[in-house]
Amino acid sequence: xxxxxxxxxxxxxxxxxxxxxxxxxxxxxxxxxxxxxxxxxxxxxxxxxxxxxxxxxxxxxxxxxxxxxxxxxxxxxxxxxxxxxxxxxxxxxxxxxxxxxxxxxxxxxxxxxxxxxxxxxxxxxxxxxxxxxxxxxxxxxxxxxxxxxxxxxxxxxxxxxxxxxxxxxxxxxxxxxxxxxxxxxxxxxxxxxxxxxxxxxxxxxxxxxxxxxxxxxxxxxxxxxxxxxxxxxxxxxxxxxxxxxxxxxxxxxxxxxxxxxxxxxxxxxxxxxxxxxxxxxxxxxxxxxxxxxxxxxxxxxxxxxxxxxxxxxxxxxxxxxxxxxxxxxxxxxxxxxxxxxxxxxxxxxxxxxxxxxxxxxxxxxxxxxxxxxxxxxxxxxxxxxxxxxxxxxxxxxxxxxxxxxxxxxxxxxxxxxxxxxxxxxxxxxxxxxxxxxxxxxxxxxxxxxxxxxxxxxxxxxxxxxxxxxxxxxxxxxx
Amino acid sequence: xxxxxxxxxxxxxxxxxxxxxxxxxxxxxxxxxxxxxxxxxxxxxxxxxxxxxxxxxxxxxxxxxxxxxxxxxxxxxxxxxxxxxxxxxxxxxxxxxxxxxxxxxxxxxxxxxxxxxxxxxxxxxxxxxxxxxxxxxxxxxxxxxxxxxxxxxxxxxxxxxxxxxxxxxxxxxxxxxxxxxxxxxxxxxxxxxxxxxxxxxxxxxxxxxxxxxxxxxxxxxxxxxxxxxxxxxxxxxxxxxxxxxxxxxxxxxxxxxxxxxxxxxxxxxxxxxxxxxxxxxxxxxxxxxxxxxxxxxxxxxxxxxxxxxxxxxxxxxxxxxxxxxxxxxxxxxxxxxxxxxxxxxxxxxxxxxxxxxxxxxxxxxxxxxxxxxxxxxxxxxxxxxxxxxxxxxxxxxxxxxxxxxxxxxxxxxxxxxxxxxxxxxxxxxxxxxxxxxxxxxxxxxxxxxxxxxxxxxxxxxxxxxxxxxxxxxxxxxxxxxxxxxxxxxxxxxxxxxxxxxxxxx
Numbered sequence: 001x002x003x004x005x006x007x008x009x010x011x012x013x014x015x016x017x018x019x020x021x022x023x024x025x026x027x028x029x030x031x032x033x034x035x036x037x038x039x040x041x042x043x044x045x046x047x048x049x050x051x052x053x054x055x056x057x058x059x060x061x062x063x064x065x066x067x068x069x070x071x072x073x074x075x076x077x078x079x080x081x082x083x084x085x086x087x088x089x090x091x092x093x094x095x096x097x098x099x100x101x102x103x104x105x106x107x108x109x110x111x112x113x114x115x116x117x118x119x120x121x122x123x124x125x126x127x128x129x130x131x132x133x134x135x136x137x138x139x140x141x142x143x144x145x146x147x148x149x150x151x152x153x154x155x156x157x158x159x160x161x162x163x164x165x166x167x168x169x170x171x172x173x174x175x176x177x178x179x180x181x182x183x184x185x186x187x188x189x190x191x192x193x194x195x196x197x198x199x200x201x202x203x204x205x206x207x208x209x210x211x212x213x214x215x216x217x218x219x220x221x222x223x224x225x226x227x228x229x230x231x232x233x234x235x236x237x238x239x240x241x242x243x244x245x246x247x248x249x250x251x252x253x254x255x256x257x258x259x260x261x262x263x264x265x266x267x268x269x270x271x272x273x274x275x276x277x278x279x280x281x282x283x284x285x286x287x288x289x290x291x292x293x294x295x296x297x298x299x300x301x302x303x304x305x306x307x308x309x310x311x312x313x314x315x316x317x318x319x320x321x322x323x324x325x326x327x328x329x330x331x332x333x334x335x336x337x338x339x340x341x342x343x344x345x346x347x348x349x350x351x352x353x354x355x356x357x358x359x360x361x362x363x364x365x366x367x368x369x370x371x372x373x374x375x376x377x378x379x380x381x382x383x384x385x386x387x388x389x390x391x392x393x394x395x396x397x398x399x400x401x402x403x404x405x406x407x408x409x410x411x412x413x414x415x416x417x418x419x420x421x422x423x424x425x426x427x428x429x430x431x432x433x434x435x436x437x438x439x440x441x442x443x444x445x446x447x448x449x450x451x452x453x454x455x456x457x458x459x460x461x462x463x464x465x466x467x468x469x470x471x472x473x474x475x476x477x478x
Numbered sequence: 479x480x481x482x483x484x485x486x487x488x489x490x491x492x493x494x495x496x497x498x499x500x501x502x503x504x505x506x507x508x509x510x511x512x513x514x515x516x517x518x519x520x521x522x523x524x525x526x527x528x529x530x531x532x533x534x535x536x537x538x539x540x541x542x543x544x545x546x547x548x549x550x551x552x553x554x555x556x557x558x559x560x561x562x563x564x565x566x567x568x569x570x571x572x573x574x575x576x577x578x579x580x581x582x583x584x585x586x587x588x589x590x591x592x593x594x595x596x597x598x599x600x601x602x603x604x605x606x607x608x609x610x611x612x613x614x615x616x617x618x619x620x621x622x623x624x625x626x627x628x629x630x631x632x633x634x635x636x637x638x639x640x641x642x643x644x645x646x647x648x649x650x651x652x653x654x655x656x657x658x659x660x661x662x663x664x665x666x667x668x669x670x671x672x673x674x675x676x677x678x679x680x681x682x683x684x685x686x687x688x689x690x691x692x693x694x695x696x697x698x699x700x701x702x703x704x705x706x707x708x709x710x711x712x713x714x715x716x717x718x719x720x721x722x723x724x725x726x727x728x729x730x731x732x733x734x735x736x737x738x739x740x741x742x743x744x745x746x747x748x749x750x751x752x753x754x755x756x757x758x759x760x761x762x763x764x765x766x767x768x769x770x771x772x773x774x775x776x777x778x779x780x781x782x783x784x785x786x787x788x789x790x791x792x793x794x795x796x797x798x799x800x801x802x803x804x805x806x807x808x809x810x811x812x813x814x815x816x817x818x819x820x821x822x823x824x825x826x827x828x829x830x831x832x833x834x835x836x837x838x839x840x841x842x843x844x845x846x847x848x849x850x851x852x853x854x855x856x857x858x859x860x861x862x863x864x865x866x867x868x869x870x871x872x873x874x875x876x877x878x879x880x881x882x883x884x885x886x887x888x889x890x891x892x893x894x895x896x897x898x899x900x901x902x903x904x905x906x907x908x909x910x911x912x913x914x915x916x917x918x919x920x921x922x923x924x925x926x927x928x929x930x931x932x933x934x935x936x937x938x939x940x941x942x943x944x945x946x947x948x949x950x951x952x953x954x955x956x957x958x959x960x961x962x963x964x965x966x967x968x969x970x971x972x973x974x975x976x977x978x979x980x981x982x983x
Contacts, residue, residue, distance in 0.1 A: 272609075296609060298946075301891070303792050304815060308899045311892070314943055315936055316903050335942035342609065342946045345891060347791035347816045347847030351879035351951035355610060377817035380850050387853060413821070421815055422798065423895075429798065432805035433788075434812040438821045 010034060012045040019052055024060040027053055028076055035084035043089045043364055047252055047399050050093040055245045058238060066105050066237055073098055077478045086414045088365040088402045091478060098475040100244035104237055255397030256281050258454035260288035266393060269293040271357040276300035277375040278309035279362030281395045283334060290337045297334060297341045298352055302377050304420040305439055314341055346377050350384045359385040359392045366401045368467045370445030370460030373412050379441035391449040398453045401463065403471045409442040611885050611948060619887060620693040629686040633662040638694035644794060649698040649834045649870055650768055654736055656701055660708065661732050663687055664725055674717040675724050680709045696884050699835035699872045743867040743964035748773045750962050751865055759784040760827045765845040766796035767832020769865045771803060778809050787826055791816040791847045793890045816847050820854055829855040833866035838977060839875040840955030840970030846948055852957035864961045871977040879951040888945035889934055897933040
């Protein structure tokens with residue numbers, strides 16, 4: 001975190017600046033090294049950097065071959081996620097961009113069946129989500145984290161192969177969903193998700209005739225479609241995808257405001273609200289509610305990894321890292337609009353909880369099962385809230401929503417500098433005692449009552465649907 | 479065991495002699511404030527300027543008088559010195575004391591205590607605690623012996639300072655130290671003519687001591703129990719017994735009480751808890767408890783292979799001391815802060831907790847954060863075992879941690895290093911911030927140098943920002959599987975029964 005303070009230090013700002021003048025490939029390397037060195041960290045900076053890079057990559061892409069573009073994006077995405085598997089947002093953005101490419105493709109070749117959808121995903125209609133091929137349960141076996149390393153090798157091995165070989169590598173995945181095979185063909189590992197989506201699908205999709213209307217196999221159809229596209233020169237594939245990416249950038253910019261705009265629906269007057277860590281999303285949400293209502297905020301300081309930022313955000317109203325690029329949008333700390341804020345050490349959460357009406361959590365990543373990864377301490381806060389029957393509300397932009405399933409939670413948890421827990425000056429102690437410093441907590445879905453995203457409020461059990469709206473099955477594994 | 483403590487408690491009279499030399503400090507501070515006015519005045523003073531200067535001086539004097547007014551204001555010097563003295567003494571004490579008193583210090587205590595703020599603070603803290611803990615006492619904690627009742631015995635004065643600086647912390651340690659100090663008080667007591675020891679001692683001699691201790695830090699439950707017991711036996715003394723004999727009896731009784739209710743009880747609890755530690759166990763404990771520490775050390779000596787996870791929290795970091803002691807004995811220790819507690823419980827197999835007190839409704843009143851740890855442990859189906867001497871049982875009941883608690887000074891939340899970490903924020907403070915406008919004058923006078931105290935001023939300056947800190951929380955009885963006392967292992971629901979047993983016999 002400390003790296004982001006001075007404008008000269010490598011970080012998001014320096015990356016965005018250099019991106020303007022550097023071509024795509026060195027920029028990819030640049031971002032990879034920044035991610036590896038943790039000089040860009042946390043969801044929003046990662047998302048902004050990845051989107052900007054994607055815009056560059058697509059912009060520099062030569063040729064009209066859609067399959068090649070898809071492969072190029074995937075290749076970049078694989079390398080980025082391998083560089084920092086725990087910043088799941090990077091993978092999310094790459095998948096979104098891949099989805100954009102496929103969308104453009106579908107719009108131009110598949111024609112009418114996708115008439116209802118537009119390039120931007122901001123407003124998925126009901127119709128859209130029902131006809132779109134849903135995720136099937138096989139995603140559960142792919143965790144980008146676990147396979148990131150092996151897939152990188154994979155990528156390097158296949159990178160010299162032609163497109164057709166790449167396509168032939170994919171068919172099993174494609175056939176299983178585009179053909180709407182009966183449940184028997186689905187893998188045996190049926191998640192709850194799969195159980196729900198399967199029947200809904202067969203009802204909705206059969207009449208629309210999306211599945212191979214002319215009797216061709218899905219694979220050949222897909223191949224033909226790609227080939228069609230590359231032949232027909234009248235589509236501006238690149239332009240449309242870039243437009244889509246720009247919309248994605250807008251979404252990143254606006255998600256906080258969109259989330260904040262519903263604040264009044266969730267906060268009533270004289271409430272006592274507990275939150276933790278320094279989160280711009282939460283602060284803006286509370287600020288927006290503060291315009292109309294009076295309430296009290298209790299803020300757990302998240303010692304030791306985020307306490308400086310927490311105190312900072314309360315004193316000055318902004319995180320230090322985001323300061324540089326958000327200068328044109330000044331906002332005040334919560335305290336200056338007359339909201340009393342009580343800072344408590346994290347150990348006080350249970351003691352205070354009996355007075356708290358609502359818990360609002362910020363998040364690092366939301367997972368497809370409705371669970372979330374958030375700053376350490378979030379689990380005990382959510383648990384204590386559950387014990388006191390206090391509702392837990394999680395604020396998250398859709399970009400943080402990931403199609404990853406938390407089969408191995410420990411994979412998602414990052415451990416930080418033990419020196420922040422016990423300073424290294426205390427050599428004897430550090431030497432003899434194992435000091436551990438987890439940065440994130442996994443909060444299971446059943447501890448969360450409500451998710452508020454830039455699309456509105458959702459129950460945790462509904463999140464899989466939003467995942468299906470935003471990511472294509474083909475892209476779940478990069 | 480009692481010797482070193484008494485020696486230590488008796489030592490500080492030298493400190494009290496130094497105390498009167500202290501007051502210049504606030505005066506110095508004030509003169510700094512008036513400096514801009516003096517600097518602003520050129521060498522040749524016109525009449526109007528001279529007037530202004532005089533006025534400024536007068537104001538400064540008035541402010542000084544105000545600051546020096548309440549005795550609680552001057553708190554920096556003596557407690558600091560005292561602490562230093564103690565630090566020198568501590569290593570030695572550790573060596574020859576079979577049951578060392580836990581030594582914990584306020585990590586946040588800065589080198590310069592913000593003396594001018596104290597008065598403002600007391601007013602403000604009342605306001606800022608209003609929402610949650612406004613019903614609790616809010617007078618600032620006594621950090622010095624200035625203004626203490628003249629009846630207070632030197633041993634008690636020293637003890638009070640050790641309480642307020644957390645040098646003696648933990649309810650058993652505080653109780654034992656108090657009883658030993660009272661022993662010294664009784665020894666040097668002489669019954670005034672015309673009264674009897676039984677009548678005079680409790681009401682007129684012991685009460686001021688207790689009041690002073692209370693002003694340093696609210697009494698712990700165990701201390702309350704011990705005081706009740708002590709008063710009881712003093713009253714029961716036959717007025718016809720000669721004074722010397724009565725005093726000797728009392729001293730013996732106190733020693734006996736400590737031996738029976740603390741030393742022997744701890745041994746019984748230790749032996750019983752020992753049987754709960756099985757080879758391969760991972761024992762999780764929160765903060766620091768002397769009895770848990772003894773149990774773990776004993777188990778290690780007995781050769782049981784086990785590891786320990788210590789979960790700790792700011793600002794006292796008591797667990798650090800425990801972890802260090804255990805690690806020095808060769809036990810495999812892992813150390814987490816409370817934010818990582820949900821990771822820590824995953825690997826644990828049993829939870830051992832110390833207690834500040836056991837409530838009559840079976841709830842555990844202990845260091846704040848204990849409830850979180852036991853909640854998480856229960857969610858993981860780990861047995862939660864509380865080790866608690868029956869002297870800490872109380873007939874009080876509590877449902878939540880808010881009704882009864884001990885408020886700690888809020889400025890302890892930010893340690894010195896944390897404050898300095900916040901210093902770079904200065905340019906980003908909102909322009910409306912009162913501290914900002916104030917700072918502007920100061921920067922003109924002092925240049926752009928900020929100390930860690932400024933951070934506290936910012937926090938105080940921002941009108942709606944409050945720091946809040948309490949010391950205890952209440953753990954629901956359903957999180958606790960077993961309470962081990964010297965009477966045996968019980969479910970928490972048996973606490974009131976044991977309390978009756980232990981007070982009636």
